[in-house]
Amino acid sequence: MTMQSVHVSLSERSYDILISEGLLEHAGAVLNPFLNRRYVAIVTDENVHSAQGDRLIAGLKAESVGFDFITLKPGEATKSFGQLEELTSQLLDLGIERNDLVLAFGGGVIGDLTGFACSILRRGCRFAQIPTTLLAQVDSAVGGKTAVNVKQGKNLVGAFHQPALVLCDVAALNTLSERELRAGYAEVVKYGLIADAPFFKWLEANGPALLNGDIATRTQAVKRSCELKAAIVEEDEKEDGARALLNLGHTFGHAFEAAFGYSGKFLHGEAVALGTVFAFEYSVRLGRCAPNDAERVKRHLKLSGLPIGIDNLPGPVSADQLISFMMQDKKVQQGALTLILPDGIGAAKVVKDADYDDVKQFLINKIGA
Numbered sequence: 023m024t025m026q027s028v029h030v031s032l033s034e035r036s037y038d039i040l041i042s043e044g045l046l047e048h049a050g051a052v053l054n055p056f057l058n059r060r061y062v063a064i065v066t067d068e069n070v071h072s073a074q075g076d077r078l079i080a081g082l083k084a085e086s087v088g089f090d091f092i093t094l095k096p097g098e099a100t101k102s103f104g105q106l107e108e109l110t111s112q113l114l115d116l117g118i119e120r121n122d123l124v125l126a127f128g129g130g131v132i133g134d135l136t137g138f139a140c141s142i143l144r145r146g147c148r149f150a151q152i153p154t155t156l157l158a159q160v161d162s163a164v165g166g167k168t169a170v171n172v173k174q175g176k177n178l179v180g181a182f183h184q185p186a187l188v189l190c191d192v193a194a195l196n197t198l199s200e201r202e203l204r205a206g207y208a209e210v211v212k213y214g215l216i217a218d219a220p221f222f223k224w225l226e227a228n229g230p231a232l233l234n235g236d237i238a239t240r241t242q243a244v245k246r247s248c249e250l251k252a253a254i255v256e257e258d259e260k261e262d263g264a265r266a267l268l269n270l271g272h273t274f275g276h277a278f279e280a281a282f283g284y285s286g287k288f289l290h291g292e293a294v295a296l297g298t299v300f301a302f303e304y305s306v307r308l309g310r311c312a313p314n315d316a317e318r319v320k321r322h323l324k325l326s327g328l329p330i331g332i333d334n335l336p337g338p339v340s341a342d343q344l345i346s347f348m349m350q351d352k353k354v355q356q357g358a359l360t361l362i363l364p365d366g367i368g369a370a371k372v373v374k375d376a377d378y379d380d381v382k383q384f385l386i387n388k389i390g391a
C-alpha cells in the first residue's frame with residue numbers, strides 16, 4: 023500500500039491526514055497507536071455501512087479492535103439538533119469515555135454531526151475522521167469545523183473540534199454515486215479558484231479522469247486539496263481571517279441549501295458550484311474580475327456536470343429568501359455581509375461590508391424578487 027500523507031500543524035491539536043487505496047483494511051493497525059483501549063464506536067449512515075462497512079470491520083478485526091456501530095439515516099436532514107441529541111445519548115449508552123476514539127465513518131454529514139457530538143460529549147472526546155465521499159476527503163474531514171443545520175441557516179450551531187487523525191481511502195469512492203462524486207468535485211475546484219491557478223488548470227485537464235475513477239488522479243487531487251486546506255487552517259484555525267476564503271461560493275450556496283430545506287434536492291457541492299458562479303458573476307459586476315475568467319469557470323463546472331444556472335435549481339426561490347438566509351451567515355459583521363470574491367482564477371479575497379442593496383439587486387436580476 024503506497025501511503026501519502028499531509029500534516030496539519032496546530033500545536034497540541036496537530037494531526038495527520040493519511041491518503042491511500044485500501045486503507046480501510048488496515049484501519050486497525052493505523053488506529054491502534056491512538057487507542058487507549060482496543061475499542062471504537064463507529065458513527066456512520068446506512069449507505070456507507072452497506073457499501074463500505076465490511077472493509078472497515080475487516081481492518082478492525084485484523085487487529086482485534088472491538089467496535090459498535092451507530093448507523094444513522096443518510097442525507098443532509100441527519101445534520102440536525104434532534105439527531106445530535108440522539109447521537110450523544112447513544113454514545114453515552116455505549117459508555118464512551120473522554121479518551122476513547124469515536125470514528126466518523128461517512129461523508130460530510132456524518133463527519134460534521136459526529137465531530138460536533140464529540141466536541142460536547144463529556145465536554146470533549148477524541149474522534150477520527152474516516153471520510154468516504156470525495157467532498158469529505160478533500161474538505162469536510164479536515165480542519166475541525168463541525169455543526170448542525172437549523173431553520174435559520176446552514177451550520178449555525180457548531181464548534182471547532184479537530185480530529186485526532188484522518189484516514190482517506192480513495193477506494194471507498196468506488197461505490198459513491200456519480201451525482202455525489204460530482205458534488206464533491208465542486209470543493210476540489212474551489213481550491214484552485216481560491217489560491218492555486220495551476221491546480222485549476224490541472225483540473226481542467228485531469229478532472230474527467232478523476233470523475234471517471236482514475237485512482238492516481240483521485241489520490242493526487244485529494245492530496246493537493248488537503249495540502250491547500252491544511253495551509254489555510256494552520257494560518258487561521260478559527261476563521262478570523264484567511265480561512266474565510268474556503269467559503270468561496272458558500273454565502274450564496276448555503277442560502278440555496280437552506281431555501282430547499284436541506285432536503286437533498288440540491289446537494290451541498292451543487293449549491294457550492296452555483297454559489298461559485300454567482301460569486302464570479304458578482305465580482306464581474308463590481309469590475310473586480312475579468313468576464314473571461316468567469317466564463318472559464320462556468321465552462322469547467324458545466325463540463326463536470328455541475329449546476330451553473332438557475333435552470334438547474336430544483337424549484338423556485340426568491341431573492342428575498344436568499345438574502346435573508348445570507349444575512350444569517352456567520353461571516354456577517356456589524357450587520358454587514360462578508361463575501362468571498364474572486365479577482366480572477368486563483369485570487370479570491372475576503373470582502374467585508376458588501377453592499378446589501380447591490381447584492382440584492384444582483385439576486386433580483388438573476389432570479390427575480
Ligand SMILES: NC(=O)c1ccc[n+]([C@@H]2O[C@H](COP(=O)([O-])OP(=O)(O)OC[C@H]3O[C@@H](n4cnc5c(N)ncnc54)[C@H](O)[C@@H]3O)[C@@H](O)[C@H]2O)c1
Pocket residue numbers: 067068069070073074096097098101128129130131132134154155156157158161162163164165166167168177194195196197198199202205206209290291
Ligand atoms: N466541516 C467542513 O469543513 C465541511 C466542508 C464541506 C462540507 N461540509 C458539509 O458536508 C456535508 C456534505 O457532505 P457530503 O457531500 O459528503 O454528503 P453526505 O455525507 O450526505 O454523503 C453523500 C451521500 O453519499 C453516501 N455515501 C457516502 N459515502 C459513500 C460511499 N463510499 N459509497 C456509497 N455511498 C456513500 C451517503 O450515505 C450520502 O447518501 C454538508 O452538510 C456540508 O455542509 C462540511
Ligand SMILES: O=C(O)C(=O)C[C@@H](O)[C@H](O)[C@H](O)COP(=O)(O)O
Pocket residue numbers: 161164165167169176177209261265266268269272352
Ligand atoms: O473549512 C472551512 O473553513 C470551510 O469553509 C469549508 C467549507 O467547504 C464548508 O462547507 C464549511 O462547513 C462551511 O463553513 P461555514 O463556516 O460557512 O459553515
Ligand SMILES: [Zn+2]
Pocket residue numbers: 161209272290294
Ligand atoms: Zn463546503
